[in-house]
Amino acid sequence: MRITDHPLLPALSRREVRFSFEGRELVALEGESIAAALLAAGERVLRHHERTGAPRGLYCGIGHCLECRVWVDDVGTVRACTTRVEDGMSVRRSGFGGRP
Amino acid sequence: MRVDAVVVGGGPAGLRAATEVARRGGDVVVLDENPVFGGKLLGQLHESHAGGWWRGWEVAARLEAEARSAGAVLRGDAGVWALEPGWRARVADLLNRGDQPAAYEAGAVVVATGACEKPVAVPGWTLPGVMTVGAAQVLTNVHRVRPGRRALVVGIDPLALTVARQLALAGVEVVGVVLPPPLGLNADAGSVRATLARLGSLASLAPTPWLRMAAAALESGLARELAARVGPPGGVRVWGVPVHHRTALLEVQGDGRVERVVLAPVGADGEPVTSRRREVQVDAVCLSGGLMPLAELPAVLGCGFARDERLGGDVPLHGPDMESTVPGLFVAGDVTGVEGAEVAMAKGRLAGLAVCRRLGREVRDAEIEAARRKLDRARQEAKIEFYPGARQAAGAMGQRWREVAWVDP
Amino acid sequence: MSDGPELIVCRCEEVVVREVLDAVRAGCRTLQEVKMATRAGMGPCQGRVCRTLLERLVTLEAAPPEGAAGLTKRLPVHPVPLGQLVEEE
Numbered sequence: 369m370r371i372t373d374h375p376l377l378p379a380l381s382r383r384e385v386r387f388s389f390e391g392r393e394l395v396a397l398e399g400e401s402i403a404a405a406l407l408a409a410g411e412r413v414l415r416h417h418e419r420t421g422a423p424r425g426l427y428c429g430i431g432h433c434l435e436c437r438v439w440v441d442d443v444g445t446v447r448a449c450t451t452r453v454e455d456g457m458s459v460r461r462s463g464f465g466g467r468p
Numbered sequence: 469m470r471v472d473a474v475v476v477g478g479g480p481a482g483l484r485a486a487t488e489v490a491r492r493g494g495d496v497v498v499l500d501e502n503p504v505f506g507g508k509l510l511g512q513l514h515e516s517h518a519g520g521w522w523r524g525w526e527v528a529a530r531l532e533a534e535a536r537s538a539g540a541v542l543r544g545d546a547g548v549w550a551l552e553p554g555w556r557a558r559v560a561d562l563l564n565r566g567d568q569p570a571a572y573e574a575g576a577v578v579v580a581t582g583a584c585e586k587p588v589a590v591p592g593w594t595l596p597g598v599m600t601v602g603a604a605q606v607l608t609n610v611h612r613v614r615p616g617r618r619a620l621v622v623g624i625d626p627l628a629l630t631v632a633r634q635l636a637l638a639g640v641e642v643v644g645v646v647l648p649p650p651l652g653l654n655a656d657a658g659s660v661r662a663t664l665a666r667l668g669s670l671a672s673l674a675p676t677p678w679l680r681m682a683a684a685a686l687e688s689g690l691a692r693e694l695a696a697r698v699g700p701p702g703g704v705r706v707w708g709v710p711v712h713h714r715t716a717l718l719e720v721q722g723d724g725r726v727e728r729v730v731l732a733p734v735g736a737d738g739e740p741v742t743s744r745r746r747e748v749q750v751d752a753v754c755l756s757g758g759l760m761p762l763a764e765l766p767a768v769l770g771c772g773f774a775r776d777e778r779l780g781g782d783v784p785l786h787g788p789d790m791e792s793t794v795p796g797l798f799v800a801g802d803v804t805g806v807e808g809a810e811v812a813m814a815k816g817r818l819a820g821l822a823v824c825r826r827l828g829r830e831v832r833d834a835e836i837e838a839a840r841r842k843l844d845r846a847r848q849e850a851k852i853e854f855y856p857g858a859r860q861a862a863g864a865m866g867q868r869w870r871e872v873a874w875v876d877p
Numbered sequence: 878m879s880d881g882p883e884l885i886v887c888r889c890e891e892v893v894v895r896e897v898l899d900a901v902r903a904g905c906r907t908l909q910e911v912k913m914a915t916r917a918g919m920g921p922c923q924g925r926v927c928r929t930l931l932e933r934l935v936t937l938e939a940a941p942p943e944g945a946a947g948l949t950k951r952l953p954v955h956p957v958p959l960g961q962l963v964e965e966e
Contacts, residue, residue: 371612371638376513376521380612398546404611405899406621411595412725416893420891423724427888429603431501431586432762434956435888444958451545451562451868452503549953560957568962586929595893651939653894653930654885762930764954774921781929 370408381456386455396453403448406459413457414448415461439468449456469569471495471541473823474557475578476548476765479507480809481801483531483540488820490538492495492829492868497600499546499559499571505532505584508602508802511609513637514630525610527809543568551577551765555796560644562869576796576823579765580816583780583802586757588623588648588657593718597726597752601631604754608638618754619636619736621645621728622717623707623756624663626670626854632755633707633749642709643748648755657757659738660713662723670706678704678711720753729753759806759851759854766803769794774868778861780854785869788840789816789822792867798823805862806854807847814843883960886934889920897906897931908942913934921956 371377382397389406396405403426406414413423414436427435429449436448439460448459460468473489475482478500489496504510505527516522518631535542543559546568548662550558554606557572576815585600592598597616599607601623604615618641621632628645650658657663667682703710712731718740719730728749732740760781767773772785772793783805790798798818801812818839827832882895892915898915908924908931911917917931918924924931937941952964 369617371608371614374612374638377521377609377612378639384488400613404607407607407615408613413536414596417891422594422891424594424727424857426603426607426748428585428600429606432582432597433888433926437921449606450502459763459966468899547955547957549955549957558953560953560955560961562958564961565957584925587926589884589930593890595884649885651883653933655933659950757929764925768952768954 369410385457386454387453387455387459389447389459390461396438398453400453400456401449402438402440402446402453402457403450403454413461417464419444437462469572470573471497472549472574472577472827473497473578474555474572474574475540475580476498476551477507477580477582477801477803478502478505478532478544478559479580479582479801480509480527480531480583481811481812482578483528483535483802484508485536485578485580485798485800485820486540486542486821487535488817489823489827490535490540492824492831493749494827494829496542497541499548499557500542501546501547505535505542511602511605511801512809513609514828524583524809525529531813536700545694547734548765551579551797552600553769553794553796558658576798576799576826578790578800578816578819578823579763579784579792579803580799580812580819581762581765581803582812583759583806584752585755585763586781587755589651589653589756590622590649591719592726593753594753595722595724596628596724598637598720599752599754601628601754604752605631605634605822608634608640611635614640615636615728615754616750617641618643618750619752619754620717620748620750621754621756622648623657623758624713625657625666625756625758627759628756629670629706629709629711629753630665631756632709632849635754636707636709640752640799643750644703644715644805645706645709645711646698647734648723648757649718650734650740654757658716659733661738663713675730676704679706695752696747708735715796717753718742718745721747724753726753759802761803761805763799763803764793765877766794766797766799769797771797771799774865776805776817776861776865778855779807779865783865786865787826787869788866789836790819791822796826796830805858805865808850808854808861811843811846811850811862814839814846882897886930887915887917887924889922889927890916892917892927894927894934894938898938901935901959906935906939906942908932908935 431450473495507525509528512524546562766784800815
């Protein structure tokens with residue numbers, strides 16, 4: 369899903385960062401959002417609705433709708449769409465009340 | 469922490485406003501929820517009238533550099549969750565680091581929080597893989613990740629068409645651009661005729677015969693009828709992407725994620741012909757319902773608003789120098805009406821000058837006049853009006869501000 | 878599935894069209910009243926996404942809701958991380 373060959377966008381040279389999602393080790397590129405890194409790794413489901421359990425993913429992309437909220441260990445609840453992945457980050461889906 | 473001015477939002481308007489204040493020796497901080505600055509500019513990529521391409525991120529980099537070199541402080545990952553008159557801005561440190569001020573006291577505030585997208589409701593719209601066109605633009609152009617392999621774009625308006633093209637450029641198979649379900653819930657986004665009225669301004673940028681007809685449709689009822697009724701079965705190609713202005717999305721389906729969509733042709737009466745529904749496999753659906761100002765802070769502060777659909781909806785009333793109905797609170801950019809980046813920059817500049825004056829710094833009348841003229845020019849030169857009539861609507865805003873038309877006293 | 882009356886309007890609370898229309902038919906005329914009756918607009922996004930849809934529904938079913946310059950008319954305008962919602966100094 370990563371775009372490597374674009375006719376107009378300049379190539380970015382970004383170093384790899386390692387993070388985990390739900391305990392699974394993943395590789396991301398420095399500077400990308402958690403949501404983008406997860407999508408690149410094939411993960412579209414960011415949350416399950418607290419009452420119905422329905423799977424939810426990225427919707428507005430600008431930190432507005434809060435659908436993409438995830439839990440980052442040692443940080444708390446963040447919006448996956450506006451938060452950058454950092455080396456060593458441990459990300460989980462948030463449950464009721466925000467905590468996993 | 470004490471500063472002279474706080475700017476909420478680090479997009480084109482906010483950065484320009486901050487630059488203006490900093491250049492005149494003002495202590496100014498720009499606060500943005502994102503880790504990087506530039507707002508919507510970062511993902512923008514489209515053909516410009518001068519020929520060549522508008523690369524929003526380059527404009528953003530230039531604006532950011534100007535702001536920094538002028539002396540403005542730019543702080544990201546910072547969400548302004550409250551503004552208190554006098555002024556005090558309460559800031560949430562979104563990464564919980566605890567190493568930055570939780571509040572700033574200032575003599576003036578500029579709210580430049582931009583616009584957000586109006587929703588398009590369709591059965592299945594909560595499935596992972598359904599997102600706004602704005603989200604698709606950011607994923608694709610900023611993060612370089614495709615929203616999917618095969619996408620449907622829903623909603624026929626300048627932003628939707630631009631994003632459809634961006635997706636195609638990025639190697640996404642765009643199966644088409646269609647209408648949303650024509651439910652009352654979706655206002656006129658699902659209406660063929662209203663859609664054509666919206667597209668007139670695009671005709672000069674993408675001169676297809678169909679869009680030229682759309683431009684004519686703005687003037688002539690007959691042209692509108694013709695344009696509404698014609699269309700080849702494969703869709704009209706705009707920038708290489710098939711636009712089906714007589715096809716509507718009925719439903720998004722899938723087991724836990726987007727797997728397919730159900731489409732149907734739209735009859736002459738504007739209603740979908742469900743007996744002719746068909747399924748198309750896609751893994752991403754990008755919805756476009758139009759943009760509206762994101763003016764929560766002005767609303768909470770009791771600013772006067774006016775509703776004008778030509779500007780996107782509820783707009784905080786502002787005077788000729790971008791001051792809201794609350795003294796010391798200035799507004800700039802798309803939050804004052806969806807008019808695009810260049811107009812936003814001109815508004816930011818004007819607001820910045822007005823802030824300087826408010827802070828007691830010397831600003832000559834000639835400078836304010838020049839900034840106002842620049843804004844008028846930016847408005848006249850803007851080739852795409854997101855909504856038809858935005859120019860006139862914006863021009864009328866000053867009059868309404870003087871009348872202090874309260875929508876919600 | 879989620880067609881017609883079962884179409885989700887408020888994503889945060891999964892409030893559907895039917896519930897909103899029932900509230901309007903029961904007399905709700907402002908977005909605040911609809912919120913109290915259905916939970917629509919009470920979720921984490923505080924109506925940012927659904928406000929537009931709710932307004933249209935109320936307008937179509939009855940009349941434009943009064944005082945509609947925003948569901949979110951209180952602070953904080955967005956959620957603040959734990960521990961930061963305190964008085965400074």
